[in-house]
Amino acid sequence: xxxxxxxxxxxxxxxxxxxxxxxxxxxxxxxxxxxxxxxxxxxxxxxxxxxxxxxxxxxxxxxxxxxxxxxxxxxxxxxxxxxxxxxxxxxxxxxxxxxxxxxxxxxxxxxxxxxxxxxxxxxxxxxxxxxxxxxxxxxxxxxxxxxxxxxxxxxxxxxxxxxxxxxxxxxxxxxxxxxxxxxxxxxxxxxxxxxxxxxxxxxxxxxxxxxxxxxxxxxxxxxxxxxxxxxxxxxxxxxxxxxxxxxxxxxxxxxxxxxxxxxxxxxxxxxxxxxxxxxxxxxxxxxxxxxxxxxxxxxxxxxxxxxxxxxxxxxxxxxxxxxxxxxxxxxxxxxxxxxxxxxxxxxxxxxxxxxxxxxxxxxxxxxxxxxxxxxxxxxxxxxxxxxxxxxxxxxxxxxxxxxxxxxxxxxxxxxxxxxxxxxxxxxxxxxxxxxxxxxxxxxxxxxxxxxxxxxxxxxxxxxxx
Amino acid sequence: xxxxxxxxxxxxxxxxxxxxxxxxxxxxxxxxxxxxxxxxxxxxxxxxxxxxxxxxxxxxxxxxxxxxxxxxxxxxxxxxxx
Numbered sequence: 001x002x003x004x005x006x007x008x009x010x011x012x013x014x015x016x017x018x019x020x021x022x023x024x025x026x027x028x029x030x031x032x033x034x035x036x037x038x039x040x041x042x043x044x045x046x047x048x049x050x051x052x053x054x055x056x057x058x059x060x061x062x063x064x065x066x067x068x069x070x071x072x073x074x075x076x077x078x079x080x081x082x083x084x085x086x087x088x089x090x091x092x093x094x095x096x097x098x099x100x101x102x103x104x105x106x107x108x109x110x111x112x113x114x115x116x117x118x119x120x121x122x123x124x125x126x127x128x129x130x131x132x133x134x135x136x137x138x139x140x141x142x143x144x145x146x147x148x149x150x151x152x153x154x155x156x157x158x159x160x161x162x163x164x165x166x167x168x169x170x171x172x173x174x175x176x177x178x179x180x181x182x183x184x185x186x187x188x189x190x191x192x193x194x195x196x197x198x199x200x201x202x203x204x205x206x207x208x209x210x211x212x213x214x215x216x217x218x219x220x221x222x223x224x225x226x227x228x229x230x231x232x233x234x235x236x237x238x239x240x241x242x243x244x245x246x247x248x249x250x251x252x253x254x255x256x257x258x259x260x261x262x263x264x265x266x267x268x269x270x271x272x273x274x275x276x277x278x279x280x281x282x283x284x285x286x287x288x289x290x291x292x293x294x295x296x297x298x299x300x301x302x303x304x305x306x307x308x309x310x311x312x313x314x315x316x317x318x319x320x321x322x323x324x325x326x327x328x329x330x331x332x333x334x335x336x337x338x339x340x341x342x343x344x345x346x347x348x349x350x351x352x353x354x355x356x357x358x359x360x361x362x363x364x365x366x367x368x369x370x371x372x373x374x375x376x377x378x379x380x381x382x383x384x385x386x387x388x389x390x391x392x393x394x395x396x397x398x399x400x401x402x403x404x405x406x407x408x409x410x411x412x413x414x415x416x417x418x419x420x421x422x423x424x425x426x427x428x429x430x431x432x433x434x435x436x437x438x439x440x441x442x443x444x445x446x447x448x449x450x451x452x453x454x455x456x457x458x459x460x461x462x463x464x465x
Numbered sequence: 466x467x468x469x470x471x472x473x474x475x476x477x478x479x480x481x482x483x484x485x486x487x488x489x490x491x492x493x494x495x496x497x498x499x500x501x502x503x504x505x506x507x508x509x510x511x512x513x514x515x516x517x518x519x520x521x522x523x524x525x526x527x528x529x530x531x532x533x534x535x536x537x538x539x540x541x542x543x544x545x546x547x
Contacts, residue, residue: 287524290522291512296506392498
């Protein structure tokens with residue numbers, strides 16, 4: 001996109017993002033902007049049907065929409081220009097300047113690096129996903145800076161330029177990492193590899209033995225029965241008929257899980273953890289709070305995973321091109337089953353930096369939006385490790401399937417009272433079985449065991465709640 | 466509100482919590498988690514929605530009493546003032 005924008009003086013193309021390795025095309029369901037509208041980096045500009053879900057897609061450049069190129073309903077390949085944006089600010093300088101020697105390709109394990117997240121991408125190889133997250137930088141839109149200066153100096157081979165256009169690679173972003181030589185075709189293709197592979201992280205399809213698809217309530221009743229939503233809960237969009245949507249989602253899950261089981265040598269570990277104290281803590285806390293602030297055990301479990309994985313960072317990242325790429329940020333994928341069947345595993349960003357209350361709020365929000373079809377592209381694309389909780393379904397333990405290219409997934413079964421021996425005594429405790437499925441190419445059981453130990457510690461240590 | 470109106474209210478709140486549900490088809494006396502496949506987040510949203518609609522707080526220790534639609538209605542009936 002920035003290729004065009006650089007070459008044509010401030011014109012940028014907003015392209016169909018890749019939100020999963022198995023996503024080849026998408027359909028713009030609806031535009032939220034029209035020509036003449038000003039957009040800011042991080043604004044949601046379109047709803048895109050990725051087959052798995054309708055996703056809110058953010059734009060990563062600030063400017064003015066000059067032209068809409070694809071009309072709603074048209075299915076186009078990933079990388080296809082969807083709109084043109086006149087960029088008013090050179091965002092390049094804003095991005096944290098990376099060590100010039102950093103990894104060539106935007107390692108960004110996040111989504112469609114090339115497609116959606118141009119400027120932020122390359123420079124932030126170290127902490128990829130964060131910079132591009134939908135956090136409109138206030139500085140971005142404000143002052144038109146003496147723009148495109150950097151891009152003007154970019155050296156790109158003509159062939160690479162063509163290839164980049166074909167693949168939807170952002171040359172602008174690439175030029176931040178490759179500064180000492182002209183960008184070649186190989187660089188462009190490498191960038192795609194990283195970006196595309198990474199994107200499947202978000203891969204929607206989630207892994208775990210899918211929770212038995214909800215006994216789909218007769219859809220026929222909906223039209224007549226559905227009372228007008230009177231509260232603020234988001235309403236359902238109605239672009240794709242539910243059954244068609246479910247069928248596509250099923251296909252997408254099938255493709256990703258097939259790939260996972262074909263390519264990823266899983267190993268599995270399990271550990272029982274006494275979480276009586278945690279439950280008592282939650283209960284006590286909830287008594288004193290209004291219902292809107294009540295916690296669920298799931299929130300503490302997510303926090304425990306986020307903190308534990310920081311101790312074993314090799315489980316937090318991606319297996320791309322035969323190598324482990326750790327992520328500095330912890331974006332926790334949360335497997336959310338949809339009532340009509342199927343599931344999605346969008347991310348809670350920077351989960352390790354949120355306290356339990358914030359995590360609870362984030363989880364509530366994410367579950368609601370996943371089930372009403374209001375997820376954002378960044379959430380779909382960049383989980384670094386996923387958590388699946390089948391406790392509510394009453395199973396004791398879950399041995400989940402990894403979402404490639406992530407390298408680990410953590411499972412929680414139900415919390416149940418069980419006999420528990422400790423210090424020579426047997427008592428009754430509330431126990432949960434935690435499980436880990438991890439990619440044996442990236443880590444070994446020894447490290448996985450360390451993770452589960454750290455997780456158990458987090459779940460039992462009030463200091464951490 | 467009488468029991469019937471309260472049941473209708475519960476169904477209305479449920480339909481917001483889980484828009485895909487055929488709320489009118491739910492049995493009043495069968496556990497909601499089971500028949501509607503509600504998870505703990507849904508249940509929390511239900512309790513929260515009932516509070517919004519009636520002003521009545523349902524503490525966690527009373528959750529067993531509100532496991533069914535009829536249970537919810539009876540619980541609310543017993544606590545509504547006037």
